[in-house]
Amino acid sequence: MSEAEAKQIERMKAVLEAQKAAFRTERHRPLDKRKADLDRIAGLCRTNADAIAEAISKDFGNRAREESVIAEIAFVIQDAEHTKKHLVKWAKTRKVGVPMTLMPGKAEIRREPKGVAGIVSPWNYPFQLAMAPLVAALGAGCRAMIKPSEYTPGTAELMKRLLADAFEEDHVAVITGGPAVGEAFTKLKFDHLFYTGSTQVGRLVAKAAAENLVPVTLELGGKSPAIVTPDYPQDAAAKSIAWGKLxxxxxxxxxxxxxxxPKGSERDLGEAIINVAAxxxxxxxxxxxxxxxxxxRHYDRLNAMIEEARQGGAEILQPxxxxxxxxxxxxxxxxxxxNPPADAAVMTEEIFGPVLPMVGYSELDAAIDFVGDRDHPLALYVYSTDKTQAQRVLDETMSGGAAVNINLLHLSVPDLPFGGVGASGQGAYHGEAGFLTFTHERSVFSTGKWHPSRLLAPPYGKMFETVAKRQMK
Structure with a gap:
């Protein structure tokens, strides 16, 4: 560990303590202040859209500006505005019923902020996947520290500056640094830790958080399948799949x-996708x-996957x-x-690049079994004009999310929880699900000065037996 990394780790520990102290002085941040926080997020996105898109593009070597605008900047603005619009409803205390045996009394669920949230964000959408969890945390009334990926340093530094201009450090802070800083970040005693990234690193994050019993949301990944049934128009499938994949x-x-x-259609569909791409x-x-x-490193990995599949007998199609x-x-x-070998990396590892394996299946049962024999994916897509077949795929598979005759866009529906299941993640966010991720639902039961339960205290007698019999019926 370098001296600079050691200093950064000490700094983030101090920031965490400052945020915890600030939270203790304002445990229940008023809703009007939370709305103002969300307005600041939306405002900095609008004011700095060009700078954000430029920073992301520079980090990638080239990122289409249109992709950054729609998937990063506009997404965060809409997320902040949606959260603001529904905040009063989401934060409202819920009253629940009380059994007759516990009357008189009242019960309620109070939605309270957890405290200080740690957010570890990845490189692939370096702005959105840091800011969307932040929107949820601020809406819930939490304070937050963000650790962006070291693979996108320009975007990380820009976020650090923009958020420092908009918030005090004891409210929102960005911690930059390499793997040593990231590892130390996950070991801090946050009130909630939110991680987006690979399944492999997610396991390490969960272990680190477990040392302090820190609750964790893991937004991971996996191999998301697209099942095309024989009835679905090939050109329509090619256009949709090519767009989502590329x-x-x-x-x-x-x-x-x-x-x-469907077996026998692999080449035709593959060529149709390449034609769309071209x-x-x-x-x-x-x-x-x-x-x-x-x-x-990522470029070399993808090339190696393609070459391994080629050496294994797979045919490679490219424009x-x-x-x-x-x-x-x-x-x-x-x-x-x-049709790559089953043990090829393109079929066993999440690809994370513009490389698409195409596998033939004999009947729908085989396709469903193929998905079921593997870890639950983050998403699943089925293309079918037959509603019965589409419903059957949904009924007989499990995934974090799913879409029919489209892909990717389910995560853009504000009120759909977004998250994985099993190896593809735990927990969810977006909309109210995001608000609840950073919220503690506190159960409260209250009575008057005297309650009949006093009659059930030892020494046990006939009154206890009478009440117990009633409850056992």
């Missing part, structure tokens, strides 16, 4: 990770609308491109891998 060059946790197509990006190596791979120019720009051309 948005942000496939560096999206809910991008289709592989396609299950139309969308006539020259992937030089087209600014086509996003680069975030780092040399025409300048290979040298693509390499210089750190861009992987849109790639379809036809």
């Amino acid at each position: 948005f942000n060059a496939g560096q999206t946790c809910v991008a289709p990770d592989y396609v299950l197509a 139309h969308q990006f006539p020259d992937a190596s030089s087209d600014d609308a086509y996003t680069a791979i975030v780092s040399d 025409g491109h300048d290979a040298q120019a693509a390499q210089a720009a750190r861009k992987i051309p849109p790639t379809v891998v036809l």
